[in-house]
Amino acid sequence: AQRVTQPEKLLSVFKGAPVELKCNYSYSGSPELFWYVQYSRQRLQLLLRHISRESIKGFTADLNKGETSFHLKKPFAQEEDSAMYYCALSGRGAQKLVFGQGTRLTINP
């Protein structure tokens, strides 16, 4: 079964502190992993995908196949990072996205 687990519904950190949003998945095969973000009053948008291996807005995520994890990290949080973050997976060649429950990140000044 395909499943994405985000264990933290809420995460609060101070500005300038490191941030890590956890994501674990189960999938029999080689999935593609994504992080989507929804800022207040905005639509859901792609933040990054593991195959791109890029850093977006200072965020990075590494796919760990051994631990079946795809945690999102940023070394120094900024207030504008406050948002809802969703981890999602898709099977190779499959089209649908399977989302986690989401983590609401709040950056305190």
Place this chain on the structure above:
Amino acid sequence: DTGVSQNPRHKITKRGQNVTFRCDPISEHNRLYWYRQTLGQGPEFLTYFQNEAQLEKSRLLSDRFSAERPKGSFSTLEIQRTEQGDSAMYLCASSRAGGNQPQHFGDGTRLSIL
């Protein structure tokens, strides 16, 4: 390009009524997806089209739900005989074809069943 457009933004209706939502994808995208999101949950896949062909439907999509994309452009999602449990945000997304292209989401239609 204004991105994926969904109408209406909010629909309030009585239980038992039929409702229809519309999604206009990004113009050069030939894939279109519908998701449903309830409070405190991530979006759940409902169905997906490539051009006008409906290629996959979730078990969540009961017989009361039907989606169409007649000309391979806009899509409609109809719910017949609405029930309280249908209250949710209905999201549409579109993408280019080929591999796992990023999906671009609309603002959604929030359905409230009285």
